Amino acid sequence: MKIISDAFAEGRPIPARHTCDGLGISPPLRWSGAPPGTKGFALICDDPDVPSGNWVHWVIYGLPAAMTGLPENHPATDRLPNGARQGITDFNCTGYGGPCPPPGEPHRYFFRVYALDTDLKLGSCVRKVDLLQAMRGHVLAEGSLMGVY
Numbered sequence: 001m002k003i004i005s006d007a008f009a010e011g012r013p014i015p016a017r018h019t020c021d022g023l024g025i026s027p028p029l030r031w032s033g034a035p036p037g038t039k040g041f042a043l044i045c046d047d048p049d050v051p052s053g054n055w056v057h058w059v060i061y062g063l064p065a066a067m068t069g070l071p072e073n074h075p076a077t078d079r080l081p082n083g084a085r086q087g088i089t090d091f092n093c094t095g096y097g098g099p100c101p102p103p104g105e106p107h108r109y110f111f112r113v114y115a116l117d118t119d120l121k122l123g124s125c126v127r128k129v130d131l132l133q134a135m136r137g138h139v140l141a142e143g144s145l146m147g148v149y
Contacts, residue, residue, distance in 0.1 A: 001033040001143030003113050007072070014109060014147040020100035023073075026058070027147075030069035031113045035140045038065045038115040042135060044128055047099065049107040056128045057109065058096045059087030061120050078124055087126035099149035106148040115141040 007027040008014050016022035034041070045058035060070075062084040076095025078086055091097040101107040116138045122130070 001031055001035075001113060001115060001141045003029060003031045003111060003143040003145040005029050005111075005145060005147075008147045011146055011148065013106075014099055014149045019098040019149055022098075024096075024098040025073040026070065026096035026098075027111075028070065028072040029111060029113070029145070031143050032068065033141065033143065034065070034115040037117050038140055040065050040116050040119045041067060042114045042116060042120065042131060043070070043112065044114075044131065045096070045109060045111045046128065047101070047107045047109050049101070049105075056090045057098070058089060058111075059126065059128050059131055061085055061087065061122055061126065061131055061134075085122065085124070085126070087128070087131060101149060109147050109149060111145045111147070113143045114139050 005027045007018060018025060018027045041063035042061040047055040064082055074096060078094050086094040089097045099109050114135060117140050118138045120134050122134055
């Protein structure tokens with residue numbers, strides 16, 4: 001699978017408007033190449049460059065199989081009109097939390113979309129670890145887009 005953004009290219013800087021130094025709104029994302037049998041998608045955005053080893057910026061699951069992307073400034077609500085749900089980030093809230101690294105070297109931010117062979121039936125307050133466990137054995141394909149900030 002392939003995931004792209006109109007806001008930044010692979011390995012390039014994420015614009016400030018999508019970070020804590022700007023509006024902190026989610027970037028637009030599009031994906032393609034989902035395999036046959038895809039029943040839904042999940043998305044995780046995280047930063048592996050924090051001293052603790054990982055910081056989760058976005059968790060979404062239950063995205064319908066017909067979806068091919070997310071708009072800029074995606075709402076931060078738990079339940080979305082299309083039935084999808086947003087989990088809890090390491091900011092202890094739902095929705096996208098933009099990059100906000102400490103001064104120093106740039107951090108990498110990975111936006112990963114997963115094509116799943118099942119429609120995950122998960123409740124509220126799901127964190128990345130819970131989502132990864134629920135997806136185990138159900139990932140048909142994965143795409144990744146990395147930006148820096």
